[in-house]
Amino acid sequence: MAALFVLSLGTGPLRAADPLKADGFGGRSDALVDRWRAIVASYPIPQPPASGVTEILPTETPEQINAKIANAQEGAVFLIKASAANTPTVYRRWSVTPKKNQKFYGQLGTDGKTRLITLKGSVDKTPGVEGITWTRDEGAERWWCTETGPLGRNPQFERFPKGYQRNAYGRVVVIDGHRPLNHYDDQAAVAGKEDGFFLDDANDRLYLGFKPDGKSVELMTDVDCFKAAEGVEIYNFKVQHYANPIQAYPVRIGEKGRAEYLEISHNHAGAIQFATGAIIRNCLLTHNLQQGYGGGGSKPHDALLEGNEISFNNTDLGKGKFTEWWESGGGKIAFAENTSLRNNYVHDNAGPGIWYDIANGRDAFPVMAEGNICERNTTGGMWQELGYVAIFRGNYSRNNPKSAQILIAEAGASEKFVPTIPGGSVYGNIAEIHSADQSGIAFRVMTKAQRGNGPGGEYFVRNYSIHHNHIVHRIAGGKSGALGVGKQPIPDAFVRQQLPYGNNHFDANIYHVPVGTAKTGTYWTWGSMKTFEQFQADGHEAHGSVIEDGATWQDMTPPPVPPVPAVSGTATDPVLTGTTEPAAMILVYEGTKLIATACADDTGKWSAKLTGLSVGSHTLKVAAADPAKNVSGYSTVTAGIDK
Numbered sequence: 271m272a273a274l275f276v277l278s279l280g281t282g283p284l285r286a287a288d289p290l291k292a293d294g295f296g297g298r299s300d301a302l303v304d305r306w307r308a309i310v311a312s313y314p315i316p317q318p319p320a321s322g323v324t325e326i327l328p329t330e331t332p333e334q335i336n337a338k339i340a341n342a343q344e345g346a347v348f349l350i351k352a353s354a355a356n357t358p359t360v361y362r363r364w365s366v367t368p369k370k371n372q373k374f375y376g377q378l379g380t381d382g383k384t385r386l387i388t389l390k391g392s393v394d395k396t397p398g399v400e401g402i403t404w405t406r407d408e409g410a411e412r413w414w415c416t417e418t419g420p421l422g423r424n425p426q427f428e429r430f431p432k433g434y435q436r437n438a439y440g441r442v443v444v445i446d447g448h449r450p451l452n453h454y455d456d457q458a459a460v461a462g463k464e465d466g467f468f469l470d471d472a473n474d475r476l477y478l479g480f481k482p483d484g485k486s487v488e489l490m491t492d493v494d495c496f497k498a499a500e501g502v503e504i505y506n507f508k509v510q511h512y513a514n515p516i517q518a519y520p521v522r523i524g525e526k527g528r529a530e531y532l533e534i535s536h537n538h539a540g541a542i543q544f545a546t547g548a549i550i551r552n553c554l555l556t557h558n559l560q561q562g563y564g565g566g567g568s569k570p571h572d573a574l575l576e577g578n579e580i581s582f583n584n585t586d587l588g589k590g591k592f593t594e595w596w597e598s599g600g601g602k603i604a605f606a607e608n609t610s611l612r613n614n615y616v617h618d619n620a621g622p623g624i625w626y627d628i629a630n631g632r633d634a635f636p637v638m639a640e641g642n643i644c645e646r647n648t649t650g651g652m653w654q655e656l657g658y659v660a661i662f663r664g665n666y667s668r669n670n671p672k673s674a675q676i677l678i679a680e681a682g683a684s685e686k687f688v689p690t691i692p693g694g695s696v697y698g699n700i701a702e703i704h705s706a707d708q709s710g711i712a713f714r715v716m717t718k719a720q721r722g723n724g725p726g727g728e729y730f731v732r733n734y735s736i737h738h739n740h741i742v743h744r745i746a747g748g749k750s751g752a753l754g755v756g757k758q759p760i761p762d763a764f765v766r767q768q769l770p771y772g773n774n775h776f777d778a779n780i781y782h783v784p785v786g787t788a789k790t791g792t793y794w795t796w797g798s799m800k801t802f803e804q805f806q807a808d809g810h811e812a813h814g815s816v817i818e819d820g821a822t823w824q825d826m827t828p829p830p831v832p833p834v835p836a837v838s839g840t841a842t843d844p845v846l847t848g849t850t851e852p853a854a855m856i857l858v859y860e861g862t863k864l865i866a867t868a869c870a871d872d873t874g875k876w877s878a879k880l881t882g883l884s885v886g887s888h889t890l891k892v893a894a895a896d897p898a899k900n901v902s903g904y905s906t907v908t909a910g911i912d913k
Contacts, residue, residue, distance in 0.1 A: 305899035306615050306643055310577045312864035313552040315383050316505040316530050318349050318375040326350045332363050345371040352377045352386040364389040365492045371501035378506055391492035391512030397483055404482055411462035415476040441513050442538055443467040444488045450586050490538055498524035509534040519543040519564055540564045546571040555580045560592050563601035573609040584620035594621045594649045604628040607635035616644045624652035629724040631659040640664050640869035641855040655679040656729045660694045664853040664869055666897040668702030675701035678734050679714035693733025697872050698853020700740045700897045706747030711736050713752045713774060734774045742782040743793060743820040751795040778813040782820040828900040829854045832892050834907050841912040847877040854894040883911045
């Protein structure tokens with residue numbers, strides 16, 4: 271077991287939440303989220319180089335744009351221009367195939383931060399636009415468009431039965447830019463329906479159940495916005511209304527590619543996919559009809575998703591939405607190694623928030639979730655499912671119903687049980703329980719027939735240590751420990767055989783519970799619901815404790831100032847190494863710009879590689895942030911770059 275450590279977590283009274291306030295997509299904010307937003311606001315917004323840039327103009331057709339990109343060299347830089355300064359501009363039916371190492375910048379407003387360029391995969395069917403007219407069917411409450419363009423089903427859209435995805439069409443109609451409609455089976459069924467449309471392939475008509483006067487009408491048509499290519503970088507765009515099929519994404523970042531400061535919303539399935547070595551930073555992935563991010567088919571290694579807001583995905587289609595337990599919500603990653611989701615705000619998705627599922631974290635290359643905030647996702651906060659080694663540290667996961675705030679499900683360290691092989695760990699997190707259907711931090715247990723095998727061997731809950739976390743019960747309910755699948759009971763004998771054999775344990779955690787329930791409350795499960803004393807009798811929490819302050823506890827104490835780090839590495843890519851509070855997130859600033867982050871391990875050690883700095887001497891400030899985004903003071907270090 272790792273050496274015990276003490277977190278600087280306060281025990282003062284709960285501070286009244288700031289008034290809830292709307293963001294551009296109906297999001298919410300409070301003091302915790304405001305602190306996260308203050309950190310994210312320090313990420314630098316990418317700016318195009320002053321010279322050597324090829325401009326793309328809104329007067330160019332999609333064919334001309336594709337030819338310009340195809341005829342350019344690898345590594346070419348493109349600036350996609352607005353029609354005029356500070357004028358929002360739409361490039362419709364944008365679909366390009368970049369070359370290796372090409373870079374694409376959307377023009378910003380003169381304030382240096384307003385995104386002006388929107389890339390859309392749709393055609394405009396708004397009444398009165400480009401001669402579009404809508405005609406009412408005589409005697410029926412339905413209207414049809416006289417100019418629909420190419421229609422019909424793409425077989426890709428129906429690769430899965432409707433039990434997984436009830437809306438089989440990628441070509442969804444969107445009203446007023448943000449309200450997708452469900453597809454009905456025929457024109458009679460859609461009559462009078464405010465939430466639906468019908469595509470009549472035989473007669474080349476698009477039907478609505480209402481008169482669309484005064485509303486914008488757009489029909490998703492194109493699948494790809496940016497196809498994947500090695501080293502491609504994409505900055506400063508809005509991406510909307512692509513007809514990407516199930517488990518597919520309009521923006522695909524290839525190996526060693528980057529995507530920063532994108533807003534990807536209202537697309538048919540996912541928002542963005544990434545491959546090995548990719549970085550996805552400071553993006554808004556919201557209101558996509560399946561999920562935000564994905565790393566399944568790309569099998570990403572050494573990738574980083576950092577500082578993104580991932581929200582309200584799979585929430586807009588009502589009866590047509592994806593099931594919350596299959597592949598939906600914030601996003602899902604498979605077959606990844608040494609990949610991290612760091613400092614993201616993942617909220618209000620229909621499905622889990624952070625989801626590692628299928629063969630992630632083999633051997634000595636774990637997957638990580640560190641420094642994230644997850645809340646109000648409908649089927650749990652963050653999962654490691656059917657995989658191997660994961661590290662969840664420094665996260666704040668709260669009020670995610672129907673599952674655990676942090677869940678380890680059928681995941682273990684190695685093909686065969688060897689106690690000396692490093693396993694997964696969950697430490698330095700805060701997990702808040704707000705209703706009886708929520709769990710804090712838990713294992714999920716399945717029989718061998720249920721869980722199966724993967725490329726690293728049998729999926730088995732093995733070698734996991736849950737330590738030095740704060741589990742906060744805001745109500746007299748919820749649980750931590752070993753869970754079953756759905757409503758299937760787990761016999762005591764099965765749990766006692768599997769989990770101790772797998773070397774899984776809870777220790778040194780602090781449980782904050784309502785007044786009067788520390789002795790009698792059954793907040794723990796290990797085959798059956800147990801009191802804390804009974805949980806200890808099962809071999810857990812020798813150093814754990816229970817405090818009756820669940821209704822009021824809150825972390826308001828910043829970590830200590832980190833000691834001045836050491837500088838090592840090369841003269842072109844220096845590395846900072848140092849110590850801080852275990853599980854704290856390190857923030858490295860040059861001036862007001864956040865240029866690097868890292869997360870400390872359970873001994874407090876951390877390292878951060880510095881990239882992209884100019885030649886010369888750089889004075890850097892180093893701070894630490896805890897799971898509640900309380901930020902310490904700064905230490906100062908100088909790093910020299912000699913290229």
